């Protein structure tokens with residue numbers, strides 16, 4: 536049997552968090568870093584709205600702004616019918632954080648992986664981590680093109696998204712707040728979009744919609760609700776999806792002009808936070824550590840920023856300093872607490888359906 540390929544740090548997952556962690560490690564430390572990503576991103580990848588302040592994090596990671604051309608589309612305003620049927624407009628151009636960007640996540644994640652490889656990260660892709668053994672050094676078994684490949688690592692960064700591979704493997708407690716799900720319709724217009732460069736949010740009795748233009752003449756329409764409500768409304772069925780959309784005043788006007796969706800996808804988006812260890816040889820970042828309701832638009836920015844912090848935690852822990860890990864773990868919980876207050880404020884602003892289960896469940900502060 537071949538000896539395992541040896542690294543100081545292996546990052547599992549090549550999404551927003553994993554690419555940030557790997558780039559930060561390669562740019563700012565001398566550690567030998569590998570990143571393992573199981574997908575070639577053939578399918579749509581959800582999660583697109585992010586504040587333009589993302590760009591300064593990418594500057595820090597040494598990603599040239601020109602590299603992102605074609606993967607992002609700025610939106611200049613948000614329109615929301617939330618709390619009343621009237622649309623309220625907010626221009627982002629005058630906000631302190633600047634415009635919002637809509638990312639083509641397949642392209643964005645691919646570009647960041649390419650940047651990581653150029654920065655010296657050993658990239659295993661497509662390669663799936665199928666076995667993990669914890670010890671002073673981690674042993675990982677990858678499946679690469681149907682063949683097993685062994686790696687060893689002094690430290691792991693779990694950026695495996697909702698799979699939370701290492702969090703689960705180590706049996707860490709995870710606090711889950713809700714049963715939120717998103718049903719996504721992706722539309723390919725095949726011609727420049729008729730939509731303004733603006734996002735739209737609109738509530739209904741059963742949840743809320745958001746509509747956003749995407750780079751490359753695409754549009755995403757998402758309906759956010761709870762698992763049981765989604766099943767009851769059978770929105771996975773194309774006719775029901777279209778009928779509910781058309782019956783929603785502002786979204787309906789857009790839906791009426793959209794072709795049939797190129798794809799429909801269903802995602803679990805439960806808000807949750809994992810309790811990470813202060814002094815073991817691993818940490819987690821992004822959705823593997825903490826997940827947010829998309830109303831907050833916090834997922835991508837937090838994943839990138841946490842990836843950068845996780846890189847610092849990895850380096851400090853390998854040098855025998857666990858104070859950085861403690862600080863990082865504390866900040867994840869503090870952030871989550873702040874987020875819950877903010878989320879509560881958003882949902883409390885909608886009072887039109889006090890007896891509807893979706894809104895009733897969100898009318899009280901859920902405490903941890």
Ligand SMILES: Cc1cc2nc3c(=O)[nH]c(=O)nc-3n(C[C@H](O)[C@H](O)[C@H](O)COP(=O)(O)OP(=O)(O)OC[C@H]3O[C@@H](n4cnc5c(N)ncnc54)[C@H](O)[C@@H]3O)c2cc1C
Pocket residue numbers: 547548549550551552553571572573574581582583584585662663664665694695696697698700717719757802803804820821822823827829832833834835836838
């Ligand atoms: C429907 C929906 C809408 C959203 N909307 C927004 C939004 O508008 N704004 C926002 O900021 N956020 C949004 N988010 C959240 C945002 O997408 C996530 O927070 C963000 O993508 C998290 O990045 P990540 O790197 O942690 O995880 P991911 O991007 O999921 O990356 C994890 C990677 O790990 C890989 N992986 C998993 N297991 C293995 C394994 N065993 N071996 C190798 N690789 C593995 C996966 O293939 C994946 O590429 C949304 C999410 C969803 C689902």
